[in-house]
Amino acid sequence: MSLFTTTYDVIVVGGGHAGSEAAAASANMGAHTLLITMSLQNIAQMSCNPAMGGIAKGQIVREIDALGGYSAIVTDKTAIQFKMLNKSKGPAMWSPRAQSDRMRFAEEWRNMLEQTDNLDFYQDSVNGLLFDGDTIVGVKTALGTHIKAKTVILTAGTFLNGLIHIGEKTFGGGRAGESASTGITEDLVKMGFESGRMKTGTPPRVDGRSLDYTKMVEQPGDENPEKFSYLPSTQALQKQRSCYLTYTNSVVHDLLREGFDRSPMFNGRIQSTGPRYCPSIEDKIDRFATKDRHQIFVEPEGWDTVEIYVNGFSTSMPEDIQDKAIRSIEGFENVKFFRYGYAIEYDFFPPTQLSHSLETKLIKNLFFAGQINGTTGYEEAASQGLMAGINAALKVQNKEPFILKRNEAYIGVLIDDLITKGTEEPYRMFTSRAEYRTLLRQDNADLRLTPKSYQIGLASEERMERVVMKKKKSEELIDFLNNLSVTKEQINPILEHNNLALVNQSMKLFKIAARPQLSFSDFVEIPALKSYIEANQIDQEIIEQVEIFLKYSGYIEKEKNNADKLNRLENVVIPSHFDYNKVKSLSYEAREKLLKIKPTSISQASRISGVSPSDISVLLVYMGR
Incomplete structure (x- = not known):
């Protein structure tokens, strides 16, 4: 059944950060785009912390802005605090970060999307995909509607067969108060895709009126705050809200340990991998048992709300344990909960199944972006959405894909890491992942990327x-x-x-x-x-x-000289039909990895785990180099 007579150029499934940037990019490039989401009220909702940017992530937001995306503009318009992190270090390490008003952030995103030409909206759940051989041709929704498209971008976030854990309680959901999405994983697995499970978590939200801030350390914003977007349409903050810092202690840790036998993290009910660099509080005190305290950042959710995000206390412990433990933190003695923390498990697809354009290798015209690729973080998701939206539009227009190299953008590093190395845990960007970070600064993202984006028809x-x-x-x-x-x-x-x-x-x-x-x-x-x-x-x-x-x-x-050397190897293209089995001098592991990932260049091949310098030398000789 279909009430839609239009065959869309691009269908974007999911209205989170990846989906919102994807829809904006493809529509602004002239592609007739449909954004399908389970809830139009929750477009680009900040499911976890109410902040954008941070170490390396701030550089990504600046790059999104330089390319013509919306994230930086929305952040500037809804920010309540701004900080330039690492200012005491060299400029390659400077990273902008802003606290946002959670409700206004989602509202501003929706306003901007609704003012975008070529973009339609539909509220429904996608529970199936339509294929014609090895090509995707549309989607099926929970209401039984079939919608045709030339390209489809999947940005399902944590919703694919999502399972929420609080202590010994488990229930389906994509995030608190919203149902999971079923059917998509099953259709993709039938088509030959490999899938896996990952885990992430979120801390409790509490009533700020019940906290004693006199026992905490105030964390104000910068004295002379900057902003994210390079455009003059947004302004730096004239006033700001402070965050606060407090700490856990040995009493908190002992109370949490009391509940370990009921924790899904320790009793075997959660077996998927969580983010290494943003662990739950129970994981912290287990892995770092010698530390007698951990930082807790008290972050307001907006200008007018009293809701507080307890950053650093991500947990899936039972409610009674969460309650007792958090009350033993200085300043939280009389805390009132808005909601308890929880962990969520969800499906992802190892990103080595993608090309650099984020199009899947198995199915033509199908793109993946965001947590479906094994990443964590709004910024990582948004940048993938932007690139998938650009490349879906270019595919419809029969143009070459838009690929950013490792020496051109953090976004290029992110995507290359994902499709070349894959990931077995939620991937997060750090400055240390970029070997050319002196070139990839937050201050020059516009100089690096706007001319490229303007050339393909996105930047204004x-x-x-x-x-x-x-x-x-x-x-x-x-x-x-x-x-x-x-x-x-x-x-x-x-x-x-x-x-x-x-x-x-x-x-x-x-x-x-x-x-x-x-x-x-x-x-x-x-x-x-x-x-x-x-x-x-x-x-x-x-x-x-x-x-x-x-x-x-x-x-x-x-x-720049080092990057030029890299680009020389980048220009040694490996044909898509290249038969590695003919190259007898390759190691068995290298041959296995090369056949699976199918790198497009010698440079990409050199970054694959298990491919040694001697294997690269063999390939260069074999290709006459």
Whole structure:
């Protein structure tokens, strides 16, 4: 049965962070798109913590924005606090993070999607997929509706056969208060896909009026907060809400241990793998038994609500254990619960079954994005959704896929890691995963990615014009500094103030400003520089770009050279029909892995676990290199 007479260019299944970015991207690229979700009221809901960004994740949000996605804009419009993390370290480590108003975040996402041309909505549950041989042609819904499409993007999050655990209680669900999705996994397995199970969890939500903040450490936002989006349509925060910090203690740990025999984590009822870098509180005290306390971040859920997210206390313990343990944390003695924490198990599909475009290898025109690929985190999901949306639209338009390399974006690192190495636990992005992180900074995502996105028809004219102007002004300021001589009378007071050795002659300002002990702000009162900044309307964004270049140009150049070497191997393409069985000198493990993953280049092959440098040498010789 079908009430839909339209064959859509793109159907997006799921309205979370991945689905929302996918739908926006494909629609903005001119593809007639349908977003199907179980609840239109919960589009892009923050199921876990009310925050966007963080270490490496903030870089991803900036990259999404540079490409023309919505996440950064929505975050700026609904933020209640902003912090630039790791500011004491080098700029490659700076990572923006914002606390958001949970309800306004979902509302703003829906408003932006509803204002997007070429995008339709439908509230229903997809419980089956329609195939024609090895090609997907549409979806089936719980109401029995068949909807046809040229491409389909699955972004089901934790809903695929989702199972919620609280102590000894277990019930089906995709998240608290919402039912699980069934049928999709079964259809995919029938088509030959390999599936697995993963686990994630969430902490209790409590009434902020019942907490004693005088016993906690206040965590305010930055004094001069920035914002995520490069566009001028959003503004930095003028006021902010504080978070608070407190700690668990030995009493809390002992109370939690009392419930271990009733915990699904320890009694065998949960056997799937949870996130290594965001463990439950019971997992923390079991794995790190020598630690006598763990941090608990008290995070408000919005401007006006009293609901509090207890970050650091993710748990699936029984309710009575959660209640007793949390009351022994300083400041929580009289806590009132809004809801208890829980763990959730769900289906995922090992991402080695995908190509770099996020299209599946087994079924044509079918794309996966988000937690279905084994990732965790809003930012990782949103970036995959964006890329899947772009590539689904390009597929419909008979154009080449849009692929980001490891030296071009954190998004490129994320996708390459997933499809080349796979993952056996929920994958989370870190700066350490990116070998070219000096190139992949949060401040230059627009310079790196907006021209690429503009070329494929997603980034707007406004974005491109701003990037061109940013690049032009940065280069002109660098030239100015290279040519400006300053006298020792101008320089020495600055050096003396910073306890540095004085100079005995005039010097180019570029050379002085490159010193690591000095910042650009030390020189802004030099008359010639001050006049130049005012006359050319040089803003803080340009100054930051130039200062990073001054201090890190040597490192940046070195990474560019290393990236060029990588790209030379990236250009050695391996034909899709290449028969590794003919290459007798390959190790058995390498042959097995190469046949399974089918890398598209020598560079990708070199990153597969089990493929040694000698195996790569054999391949290069075999291919005449």
